[in-house]
Amino acid sequence: MGTKRQFRIWRGDDTGGDLQDYTVEVNEGEVVLDVIHRLQATETPDLACRWNCKAGKCGSCSMEINGKPRLSCMTRMSTFEEDETVTVTPLRTFPVIRDLVTDVSFNYEKARETPAFAPPADLAPGEYRMQQVDVERSQEFRKCIECFLCQNVCHVIRDHDENKQAFSGPRFFIRAAELDMHPLDAKTDRKEYAQAEQGLGFCNITKCCTEVCPEHIKITDNAIIPMKERVVDRRYDPLVWLGSKIFRRGQVPQTSVTSGHSSGAVRAGAAHGGVHSHAGGSHDAQAERQAQQGVNWHREVPHPTAPAVDASGKLPLTELTFDRAAAPSPFGDDVSFPLPPEHLNFAHPQQDEKH
Amino acid sequence: MTETRIERHHYDVVVIGAGGAGLRAAIEARLAGKKTAIISKSLFGKAHTVMAEGGAAAAMGNVNSRDSWQVHFRDTMRGGKFLNNFRMAELHAKESPQRIWELETYGALFDRTKDGKISQRNFGGHEYPRLAHVGDRTGLELIRTLQQKIVSLQQEDKRDLGDYEARIRVFSETTITELLLDGDRVAGAFGYYRESGEFVLFEAPAVVLATGGVGRSYKVTSNSWEYTGDGHALALRAGGTLINMEFLQFHPTGMVWPPSVKGILVTESVRGDGGVLKNSDGKRFMFDYVPDVFRKQYAETEEEADRWYEDPDNNRRPPELLPRDEVARAINSEVKAGRGTPAGGVYLDIASRKSAEEIRRRLPSMYHQFKELADVDITKEPMEVGPTCHYVMGGVEVDPDSGAAFGTVQGLFAAGEVSGGMHGSNRLGGNSLSDLLVFGKRAGGHAASYADGLAARPQVSVSAVEAAVETALAPLQRDTGESPYVLQQDLQAVMGDLVGIIRREGELVDAMSRLAELRERVAKVSAAGGRRYNPGWHLALDLRNMLVVSECTAKAALERQESRGGHTREDFPGMEPRWRQVNLVCKLDGDAVVLTHKPLPKMRAELIGLFDRAELSKYLTDEELAEFDALAKEAGN
Numbered sequence: 001m002g003t004k005r006q007f008r009i010w011r012g013d014d015t016g017g018d019l020q021d022y023t024v025e026v027n028e029g030e031v032v033l034d035v036i037h038r039l040q041a042t043e044t045p046d047l048a049c050r051w052n053c054k055a056g057k058c059g060s061c062s063m064e065i066n067g068k069p070r071l072s073c074m075t076r077m078s079t080f081e082e083d084e085t086v087t088v089t090p091l092r093t094f095p096v097i098r099d100l101v102t103d104v105s106f107n108y109e110k111a112r113e114t115p116a117f118a119p120p121a122d123l124a125p126g127e128y129r130m131q132q133v134d135v136e137r138s139q140e141f142r143k144c145i146e147c148f149l150c151q152n153v154c155h156v157i158r159d160h161d162e163n164k165q166a167f168s169g170p171r172f173f174i175r176a177a178e179l180d181m182h183p184l185d186a187k188t189d190r191k192e193y194a195q196a197e198q199g200l201g202f203c204n205i206t207k208c209c210t211e212v213c214p215e216h217i218k219i220t221d222n223a224i225i226p227m228k229e230r231v232v233d234r235r236y237d238p239l240v241w242l243g244s245k246i247f248r249r250g251q252v253p254q255t256s257v258t259s260g261h262s263s264g265a266v267r268a269g270a271a272h273g274g275v276h277s278h279a280g281g282s283h284d285a286q287a288e289r290q291a292q293q294g295v296n297w298h299r300e301v302p303h304p305t306a307p308a309v310d311a312s313g314k315l316p317l318t319e320l321t322f323d324r325a326a327a328p329s330p331f332g333d334d335v336s337f338p339l340p341p342e343h344l345n346f347a348h349p350q351q352d353e354k355h
Numbered sequence: 356m357t358e359t360r361i362e363r364h365h366y367d368v369v370v371i372g373a374g375g376a377g378l379r380a381a382i383e384a385r386l387a388g389k390k391t392a393i394i395s396k397s398l399f400g401k402a403h404t405v406m407a408e409g410g411a412a413a414a415m416g417n418v419n420s421r422d423s424w425q426v427h428f429r430d431t432m433r434g435g436k437f438l439n440n441f442r443m444a445e446l447h448a449k450e451s452p453q454r455i456w457e458l459e460t461y462g463a464l465f466d467r468t469k470d471g472k473i474s475q476r477n478f479g480g481h482e483y484p485r486l487a488h489v490g491d492r493t494g495l496e497l498i499r500t501l502q503q504k505i506v507s508l509q510q511e512d513k514r515d516l517g518d519y520e521a522r523i524r525v526f527s528e529t530t531i532t533e534l535l536l537d538g539d540r541v542a543g544a545f546g547y548y549r550e551s552g553e554f555v556l557f558e559a560p561a562v563v564l565a566t567g568g569v570g571r572s573y574k575v576t577s578n579s580w581e582y583t584g585d586g587h588a589l590a591l592r593a594g595g596t597l598i599n600m601e602f603l604q605f606h607p608t609g610m611v612w613p614p615s616v617k618g619i620l621v622t623e624s625v626r627g628d629g630g631v632l633k634n635s636d637g638k639r640f641m642f643d644y645v646p647d648v649f650r651k652q653y654a655e656t657e658e659e660a661d662r663w664y665e666d667p668d669n670n671r672r673p674p675e676l677l678p679r680d681e682v683a684r685a686i687n688s689e690v691k692a693g694r695g696t697p698a699g700g701v702y703l704d705i706a707s708r709k710s711a712e713e714i715r716r717r718l719p720s721m722y723h724q725f726k727e728l729a730d731v732d733i734t735k736e737p738m739e740v741g742p743t744c745h746y747v748m749g750g751v752e753v754d755p756d757s758g759a760a761f762g763t764v765q766g767l768f769a770a771g772e773v774s775g776g777m778h779g780s781n782r783l784g785g786n787s788l789s790d791l792l793v794f795g796k797r798a799g800g801h802a803a804s805y806a807d808g809l810a811a812r813p814q815v816s817v818s819a820v821e822a823a824v825e826t827a828l829a830p831l832q833r834d835t836g837e838s839p840y841v842l843q844q845d846l847q848a849v850m851g852d853l854v855g856i857i858r859r860e861g862e863l864v865d866a867m868s869r870l871a872e873l874r875e876r877v878a879k880v881s882a883a884g885g886r887r888y889n890p891g892w893h894l895a896l897d898l899r900n901m902l903v904v905s906e907c908t909a910k911a912a913l914e915r916q917e918s919r920g921g922h923t924r925e926d927f928p929g930m931e932p933r934w935r936q937v938n939l940v941c942k943l944d945g946d947a948v949v950l951t952h953k954p955l956p957k958m959r960a961e962l963i964g965l966f967d968r969a970e971l972s973k974y975l976t977d978e979e980l981a982e983f984d985a986l987a988k989e990a991g992n
């Protein structure tokens with residue numbers, strides 16, 4: 001027969017709640033969801049939790065078990081020590097509805113914003129021909145069961161509600177990648193879309209999402225990184241683009257991928273003054289060395305000195321009101337142009353147009 | 356009574372259920388220009404359809420060009436032991452390929468053949484490789500594709516009308532508890548949001564039921580909590596009828612060990628890809644269980660069976676690929692004869708037949724599921740499997756062409772597992788997914804044109820809504836009744852033990868009286884807690900649906916004195932041609948289930964002409980055979 005085990009389960013709703021202790025019988029071969037069902041059938045009939053398939057196929061039963069985002073139907077009790085207390089809490093990134101159930105509508109909104117498959121105009125149903133090797137790349141992403149564990153674990157939104165507006169999250173990066181790699185999708189700007197609208201730039205490849213994915217989808221390696229690289233591949237041609245065109249009037253330079261948006265995803269480097277990708281202004285030999293190696297998404301470069309602004313926080317307008325000859329550089333005094341190409345992590349929005 | 360807030364919505368077509376059938380119906384209704392709501396008990400994209408593994412059957416002929424709709428039709432009728440509604444089987448066989456190809460235009464990515472077409476795999480009961488598939492997660496692909504198609508329609512509406520939800524809206528985690536009528540016409544649907552416990556009323560002239568099956572009434576089942584027969588019960592209460600309720604499919608190979616994964620299915624493609632069944636003596640026993648009707652198509656020796664995997668045109672298929680009810684029954688006999696595993700199943704062995712690498716490639720999610728859930732490595736050791744309640748063939752009796760429910764009600768449509776007739780007494784693997792698409796589309800389209808054809812909208816009456824509110828709140832307001840979980844367990848025990856895979860008259864009579872007792876206890880059920888996301892309350896409300904549907908099953912099982920497909924009577928082991936002409940139809944009279952006999956529609960001449968006389972002679976009565984001979988003679992002249 002079973003043994004008694006200790007559980008701590010978060011009970012409450014959007015107004016608050018706390019961890020409550022339970023002692024439950026656990027039998028050989030059981031998973032955490034079985035234990036929750038036993039609690040429902042005995043002590044706590046109103047304990048709220050989502051589940052459907054109990055087979056790791058529907059992605060309903062996501063929760064945090066001992067702090068780790070997991071599918072409760074796929075977490076065997078035998079992975080814990082007999083005397084270990086198992087702590088079960090709701091997904092942290094989404095608002096709690098009750099007990100272990102959270103409001104995951106964020107994900108459905110993002111899904112709705114992601115442009116759908118665009119069927120090729122010249123093929124009738126039944127005429128689609130694709131090779132297995134070509135569909136396999138997208139098929140990997142279509143394995144997704146929408147458990148939203150990756151969304152839950154991604155630090156860009158985990159404790160930063162303010163980023164939710166601009167950031168779709170790993171689940172929808174793989175959706176964009178899937179369509180991008182679909183052999184017959186008629187839309188050609190999936191990557192650009194990911195960059196411009198989904199907030200791909202917030203991601204700094206911590207790989208947490210890949211780690212928690214129960215379908216073992218290589219979210220970062222197979223979707224995010226290729227998308228980032230290919231966005232840049234197409235756009236980044238420093239020999240053509242340097243100097244003359246980058247800062248031409250009216251062309252707002254697109255923020256490059258490491259910099260994030262000004263609203264500020266919190267990144268590993270934030271603690272020491274934030275990172276910045278216009279690498280040209282670096283004073284740091286180490287960062288400069290890194291910059292020499294070309295595009296590097298982990299590169300952390302300190303900000304260049306701030307531009308010289310006046311008391312009102314604005315750039316002085318003319319040399320008449322300024323203490324130096326000529327107007328100041330908006331990029332700071334220590335940056336000279338053109339920037340050395342190897343210092344750039346830059347993607348110009350129009351660079352792949354013919355010129 | 357305290358005042359209750361009720362949210363109201365107006366739609367042209369309300370689709371209850373967001374599985375394959377519901378989503379396809381909703382797409383069709385929206386394409387017909389109707390304002391459409393989709394309602395689902397769980398989150399969007401989590402319906403039971405995600406669990407389907409094997410594939411979707413459609414005679415595209417991509418792998419074996421000899422396949423055609425006629426062959427598919429024949430297999431379906433054979434599988435259903437000729438009790439199928441022939442017209443549904445015909446439409447299904449003819450239209451499945453288009454429905455699958457259509458999915459590709461929505462973005463689905465099926466596995467491919469070498470020449471780039473949709474690959475098709477073998478499956479029990481299908482003469483040719485016929486199942487379009489994506490590894491072993493075909494259901495997920497199907498539901499995700501339809502879900503994404505709905506998103507794309509919403510994006511169109513956003514572009515044209517400025518609102519994603521202008522013409523199609525998904526109400527997830529919302530349960531419908533009652534259909535509301537105006538006379539005999541459907542006027543709306545009443546339910547609650549699971550999250551908040553708040554009530555919601557949909558006023559709509561046309562409702563499509565796509566609520567799936569009933570498996571939660573059984574102890575060992577592959578079905579989730581959603582499968583409480585809600586659609587079946589809603590139809591009954593609205594004046595609709597159910598047919599074939601005695602036919603339940605027990606999947607032959609559900610996991611029986613370890614306990615936590617009991618009921619989870621091992622896909623049939625394990626057998627299609629070379630897996631064999633062995634008893635505890637290590638004997639490959641299926642050769643002993645080939646029924647006469649199938650002798651011609653199945654191998655008699657292990658050598659021939661093994662050659663078939665390589666050369667299917669010149670060898671007969673292995674008996675492991677018999678229709679699943681035959682396999683389930685064979686396993687049951689082996690276990691009863693004392694040759695089962697310790698946990699009461701048999702061994703399914705693929706480890707000794709294929710390389711580890713090939714198993715992982717062909718059956719990736721099977722491999723992972725076993726590894727992660729049970730720590731069993733299927734590339735190294737055999738699995739322990741046994742019969743599991745899986746699918747209900749019976750369901751709402753519908754018009755084959757339109758999916759409109761029979762009985763007195765109008766404006767009610769049904770598609771998918773909740774509808775009956777298509778699969779007869781037994782469903783072939785893979786036929787469900789294509790059934791969802793074919794009849795989902797039909798039901799959605801016909802619901803839309805029905806709504807168009809109405810001169811005036813039926814009105815929801817206030818008193819009906821008040822009654823629905825009261826019924827819904829009752830379990831929360833009682834505190835003297837039993838826990839819904841206890842009642843559910845008791846119901847499962849009755850159904851599992853007495854109305855299970857092998858049935859006897861005495862047990863069925865016993866079941867009827869126990870169900871009557873349960874009915875009284877269920878009427879007094881009480882649920883603790885409040886209205887917000889309270890699973891105990893939800894179950895309490897589902898119980899009465901499970902109960903009435905179980906009554907239909909038990910009653911029909913007692914009535915049908917023969918064994919056929921998903922209905923096995925120990926006291927009537929043979930198939931009886933006379934019973935093939937009869938459908939058992941259930942309806943409600945007040946609270947009580949009433950059972951009537953109804954003759955099966957007669958197959959058209961050109962369809963019955965597709966079969967061998969020798970084959971038909973096993974199913975038809977002498978009179979029917981004489982008629983067939985006359986037809987054949989006429990055709991010969």
Ligand SMILES: Cc1cc2nc3c(=O)[nH]c(=O)nc-3n(C[C@H](O)[C@H](O)[C@H](O)COP(=O)(O)OP(=O)(O)OC[C@H]3O[C@@H](n4cnc5c(N)ncnc54)[C@H](O)[C@@H]3O)c2cc1C
Pocket residue numbers: 371372373374375376377394395396397401402403404405406407408409410411412494529530531532546565566567568577578581585586620745746770771772773784785786787788789791
């Ligand atoms: C493990 C498993 C494997 C299978 N494998 C295959 C296979 O390989 N090939 C095949 O063809 N078939 C297979 N099947 C069968 C097939 O998956 C199902 O028959 C089919 O998916 C049913 O689809 P549906 O659209 O009718 O309903 P479902 O997909 O079950 O959807 C029912 C919907 O109705 C909703 N609902 C129910 N009641 C209510 C209510 N009261 N109010 C509001 N909403 C409600 C639910 O929330 C859900 O959204 C398998 C089934 C299982 C369980």
Ligand code: SF4
Pocket residue numbers: 153154155156169170202203204205206207208209210220224
């Ligand atoms: S790799 Fe990117 S998307 Fe994934 S968790 Fe890290 S920041 Fe988020």
Ligand code: SF4
Pocket residue numbers: 059143144145146147148149150151170171174209212213214215216217219
């Ligand atoms: S990508 Fe993986 S972790 Fe993210 S939702 Fe899909 S299955 Fe879950």
Ligand code: FES
Pocket residue numbers: 050051052053054055056057058059060061062071072073074
């Ligand atoms: S219940 Fe479906 S993934 Fe856990």
